[in-house]
Amino acid sequence: MNTRSATLSKATTEIERSAQVELPLSPTFSPLYQQIKALITQSLEVGEWKPGEPIPSEVELATRYKVSQGTVRKAISVLAAENLLIRRQGKGTFVATHSEARAQFRFLRLLPEAGVPNVYESHLLECRRLRAPVEIARPLELQPNEPVVLIKRTLQFSGVVAVFDEIWLPGNLFRGLTLERLAAYHGPLYVLFETEFGTRMIRASEKIRALAAADEVAAMLGVEPGHPLLSVDRVSYTYGDRPVEVRRGWYVTDAFYYQNDLS
Amino acid sequence: MNTRSATLSKATTEIERSAQVELPLSPTFSPLYQQIKALITQSLEVGEWKPGEPIPSEVELATRYKVSQGTVRKAISVLAAENLLIRRQGKGTFVATHSEARAQFRFLRLLPEAGVPNVYESHLLECRRLRAPVEIARPLELQPNEPVVLIKRTLQFSGVVAVFDEIWLPGNLFRGLTLERLAAYHGPLYVLFETEFGTRMIRASEKIRALAAADEVAAMLGVEPGHPLLSVDRVSYTYGDRPVEVRRGWYVTDAFYYQNDLS
DNA sequence: TAGTGGTCTAGACCACGTG
């Protein structure tokens, strides 16, 4: 038994090595801590520990997985770096959630030119179910005509309309998502998604362009047709890099800007 | 002596603790590995190890700083995560450089809608010295009227003009930077800056907006005045978070998009 | 006082790259 197997196994000992010295080394080597990381991720995925809750302590997990605390620590460190877990000295390690203020700014990068941070208000325009058009089905890795949910809304920053969003979700993952349910909810959508529908957005990829406002979008945003807008095409992913949201946003950047840090 | 002092010191031993038990604990606690990290950063900053070169091995550094290899490893890991160093198993740890293909994409996020990755050609329009206008002096943390260098250029992707840039640099840091010097150089500017002027860009912060092309910019980019453009305002920083570049870019996003990953 | 994560050490062994 050696560390190359997909099953949980610790480093080869001298004795074990001499016993298997004739076996060819498997070409796929996976460190123990990555195997532990995979196990922890699994538990997150199936909801053994829910967003906001603490996971077991490092010593507990070390006992459970029969590895040293240091190996568990390494696995957790990686997951913390990927924003799946949050470590708090003296308290424990917690499942990350979009409820924290910190997480919200990670996915909404629009800031006002002057004045207050981004407290915003969402205005729901539409929520209906339809069959996925091809250009939506492809990024969501669905078959064309599979059911999807389409949400349209605007965001206002202190009364000023700044964003118009079209949000597409796989219908099978968001069965109870209706206009009524959404209208009754006030808060970030990703919080609703993770608490009510068990789907947590982990990372997203955006394509940003400048374009002239089409008539329909211009009307929604209260600008003249042809007005320059930031177009933000987002695909969001959950555990296992599975795409679970396509979002097309149009941002008015006369009094706001999109903040990005390169490092 | 304890780990709280700014000078290099390892964890308090039992004996030492009993000897200093009356001393109040300093409120500023700095782990050993962070002290080592600061020392390594210093060596990078003064150019003891140059971009692309290997730094001493972990055991060597452990000996030099009189700490364990594990502590050096932790310090290096942080610096690697910040893209200041690059670790290569079996070979050593190297000072990061903008010469690597990998680094280029970190700071130029424009990709073509279809086809090839971003091989581009820079066309120099202008390079002159002047006194810093206030709106440039402030982000560069210079006094108004201090000397700056202004570079104007365009970028073409397979013959198509996509970017017009105005690049402002502190005159004192870039003394030998002239139109002739630039014209003789072909390659990424950040490579020139780090090899010829000892200034390495580490991170940058960008503000992105959509706007209608002004006449001058439109002419440079070969589009109609009023055409929607992506406006990218960048401030770049070197070691110690000192700002050393202000860059205003106008991107044509008809056949290109700005790629951004949220995580 | 007890429990959590955070730091530091020392030693063994593994994987990778180069002679």
Next chain:
DNA sequence: ACGTGGTCTAGACCACTAT
């Protein structure tokens, strides 16, 4: 065969939080 970084372990102690 050797040197590099990478993994894993075990144990001690520190810093933070709650009770």
